[in-house]
Amino acid sequence: MFNWLSVAILLPLEVQFGILYKISEGFLGLFNVSPNDSADIDFLDAITKPITSHIVQIDKSAITDIALNQTDGEDVTLLMRCEDGETGSTCNHIFAYSDLSDAAVGGILLLFSLLILTTCLLLLVRMLQWILQGQRTMKLVRKALNANFPGVFSFLTGYFAILVVLF
Known part of the structure; x- marks a missing residue:
């Protein structure tokens, strides 16, 4: 239902106003990246790497x-290990x-x-x-659910409700 509603809402907005294009262009500006077809940028990695590198690091040579x-x-460990007293960028996780x-x-891990996922979901449910x-809010929800199309299109109200339920 969420995917269908997202497409039904965002596609016409994108076609008419280019909202998603403008939002993605803004994100490119935040990361100081110019729109380029040959650019190979992993935004998720750029966002999560500073945090995950302090939690755990993998020894790529072991892989x-x-x-x-x-x-x-021999027993091979995939985690980057450090000896006591050793320092450096690989020893800060x-x-x-x-x-x-x-x-x-x-x-x-x-x-x-x-635990973090469960906590976030519970907080999301509580907030909603x-x-x-x-x-x-109840008045607005009731008004939206019991709405009728105006004028000559009032006969389409039931069909629209069926489409909403189906999708």
Whole structure:
């Protein structure tokens, strides 16, 4: 339902006014990037990298060794590890000096991410309940649900309601 309504609302706005184009152009301005067909920019990575690099870092050479079968049967860890006293840009994440296994670190990160996701969803539901509980909002919702098309188009009201329910 959300996807259909998004397309039904945003497509005509984009065709008529170019709103999405203007919004994306604004985001390009924030990242100091000019619109270019050959640009290969990963915006999600640019936004999340500063945070995720302080949580965990992966040893890309270990991934290459595993892919090329150059591990010689030894235990290979995918996490970037640092020895005590070692410093640098690779040693500034939470699990740099940990002696936990990769599976344990993965389990901790999975539980933490599920906790954050659940908390955000619960807060979103609470916020929506708070917004929609007022008398004024109830009047607006009732007015929108019981609306009739004006004049000669009043016979289309029922058909429109069916389309809304279907999609």
